[in-house]
Amino acid sequence: MRRENKGAFLLIIGVTLAIIMISSGKVSAQSAQEERRIEQEKRDVLAETELQILKGEKSLLFDCGGWVDYRYDNYTDDDNDSSSADTLDDEFSADVRLWLKAIFRPAADTAYTNEHSLYVRLKNLIIERRPGDLAGGYDNDGPHLDYGYLVLDFNPLWFELGRRYFSVGRGIAYSNVNDGSAVFLELEDLSIKGFFAHTLPHEDNVDASVPGWDKESDRNFYGLETSYNVTENHDLYGYIVVQRDDSGEDPDEPRHNYTYNSQYFGLGLEGAITQNTNYWAELIRQTGESYIFDNNQRADVDAWAGDFGMMYNWDVYSRPSLYVEYAFGTGDADRESVTDTQGGNTQGDDTNFLYFGYLPAGYTLSPRLSNIHFIKAGAILNPLEKFRFFKNFSFGVDCYRYFKYKEGGGIYDVDATLNDTDIGFEVDLTLNWQVFSDLKCSLQYGTFSPGDAYPDNTDDREEYLYTGFTFTF
Numbered sequence: 001m002r003r004e005n006k007g008a009f010l011l012i013i014g015v016t017l018a019i020i021m022i023s024s025g026k027v028s029a030q031s032a033q034e035e036r037r038i039e040q041e042k043r044d045v046l047a048e049t050e051l052q053i054l055k056g057e058k059s060l061l062f063d064c065g066g067w068v069d070y071r072y073d074n075y076t077d078d079d080n081d082s083s084s085a086d087t088l089d090d091e092f093s094a095d096v097r098l099w100l101k102a103i104f105r106p107a108a109d110t111a112y113t114n115e116h117s118l119y120v121r122l123k124n125l126i127i128e129r130r131p132g133d134l135a136g137g138y139d140n141d142g143p144h145l146d147y148g149y150l151v152l153d154f155n156p157l158w159f160e161l162g163r164r165y166f167s168v169g170r171g172i173a174y175s176n177v178n179d180g181s182a183v184f185l186e187l188e189d190l191s192i193k194g195f196f197a198h199t200l201p202h203e204d205n206v207d208a209s210v211p212g213w214d215k216e217s218d219r220n221f222y223g224l225e226t227s228y229n230v231t232e233n234h235d236l237y238g239y240i241v242v243q244r245d246d247s248g249e250d251p252d253e254p255r256h257n258y259t260y261n262s263q264y265f266g267l268g269l270e271g272a273i274t275q276n277t278n279y280w281a282e283l284i285r286q287t288g289e290s291y292i293f294d295n296n297q298r299a300d301v302d303a304w305a306g307d308f309g310m311m312y313n314w315d316v317y318s319r320p321s322l323y324v325e326y327a328f329g330t331g332d333a334d335r336e337s338v339t340d341t342q343g344g345n346t347q348g349d350d351t352n353f354l355y356f357g358y359l360p361a362g363y364t365l366s367p368r369l370s371n372i373h374f375i376k377a378g379a380i381l382n383p384l385e386k387f388r389f390f391k392n393f394s395f396g397v398d399c400y401r402y403f404k405y406k407e408g409g410g411i412y413d414v415d416a417t418l419n420d421t422d423i424g425f426e427v428d429l430t431l432n433w434q435v436f437s438d439l440k441c442s443l444q445y446g447t448f449s450p451g452d453a454y455p456d457n458t459d460d461r462e463e464y465l466y467t468g469f470t471f472t473f
Contacts, residue, residue, distance in 0.1 A: 032204065033366050033412060036358055042069065042095065043165060043177075045470070049099045050119055050147075061103045069095040071468030080415050080450050080458040090130040097146060098122045114153040119164075121147040147177065156186045166197045167357065168225045168239040170282050170307055172369065173264035175357040178221065189229040197221045205247050206356070209293075209342035210258045212250030220244045221356070234271035240264070243288075243356060257296055258341045262288030262354065279310045290350045293342045303353040305329040305369055309376075320381035327361070329353035331371020333408040338370035343410075352409070362400050362426045363446030364464040368412040372423065374402045380430070392434035400426040404453060415450075415458040422451030440470040 149162030
């Protein structure tokens with residue numbers, strides 16, 4: 001649906017300014033981590049619309065489209081206790097995203113060949129949860145501005161301003177949709193990125209013990225990342241991210257300080273060992289300051305994290321991709337909660353890795369990379385590629401084995417309370433079928449079996465099931 005007129009361009013700007021003024025609501029899913037996983041999967045698919053190439057001879061070009069996702073999520077024994085009623089059993093949702101992209105190119109008779117662009121995406125999410133009295137019932141999040149940013153291209157230097165997805169490295173230390181700006185410099189073998197970002201209005205605080213934590217996060221992020229092409233197949237990168245917490249309490253609580261300031265120093269290497277074998281490795285050092293809840297004393301943050309993996313793309317029938325990954329995040333032996341000040345560090349240095357990014361770690365347990373390390377092995381293939389109608393059908397399986405980093409500390413799942421490193425294992429299955437160019441069907445199933453870190457009353461198997469349809473236009 002292409003439009004190439006100035007009136008449409010002005011309409012895009014007007015809609016953008018109007019939507020920015022709309023306050024956005026916040027929908028609570030099964031957990032903040034589960035909500036982040038689902039949203040991240042949607043962002044990865046919708047990223048293609050940001051990269052849309054507009055063709056035409058005019059200096060002002062437009063394209064627009066939509067994305068509608070209907071999904072059903074089912075949770076069984078999410079508290080690992082089959083004898084008690086689940087807080088959330090079922091979740092039905094309809095997610096609508098409308099996007100517009102405009103590109104301005106200078107006149108053909110000028111020497112200036114760079115192009116500037118504007119990308120806007122609106123979001124409206126409707127959710128129905130059951131049982132309604134426990135899970136929250138019906139909620140409508142939106143409409144509000146999902147993305148809205150301007151790209152100014154002055155090759156080899158360009159700028160991005162507005163609401164967009166910011167990240168560094170593999171996105172573990174920091175990655176999220178925030179309001180801010182970024183500057184990029186691309187040279188022959190070297191690239192440099194610097195940015196400033198701020199949490200969105202009405203965003204929940206990662207620390208749920210802060211009075212008024214819901215919709216009251218106020219954090220600033222400052223980052224610098226550089227990447228160097230060592231050889232044709234290997235890239236070395238490093239970054240620094242500074243996070244400053246300006247969140248307040250509501251009501252004010254002068255007896256306790258909840259401020260959490262942190263810095264992240266990342267070093268990574270990624271590339272190809274052979275034509276079919278890719279690898280990645282990233283190590284993260286975290287420093288900063290947190291507070292001990294009981295005595296309100298300041299503590300130094302001293303934490304580490306890492307992510308290492310390899311993928312082999314097998315050139316045989318069904319084109320299977322085989323991969324293995326190991327990731328870890330340090331923990332604190334006296335922490336009950338890996339995110340909160342209350343129930344957090346009680347003495348000495350805070351060695352818990354608390355971050356503001358995301359790393360996929362399973363459908364069912366879906367833990368944060370805090371006081372945990374895990375091994376993942378999996379495969380994805382196209383078993384029906386010889387059948388034309390199922391050419392774009394894929395099947396994947398992932399197996400996880402989870403362990404505590406410090407056996408005495410807690411993890412993101414608060415039910416793992418025993419002093420034992422064995423968290424358990426999980427198996428995930430994924431089916432994706434691109435039926436037509438504008439219709440995709442998906443199914444995800446995960447089952448988590450708790451280990452010895454769970455007491456007898458909360459060590460029942462947990463299951464997750466998702467099925468959905470996605471339409472694009």
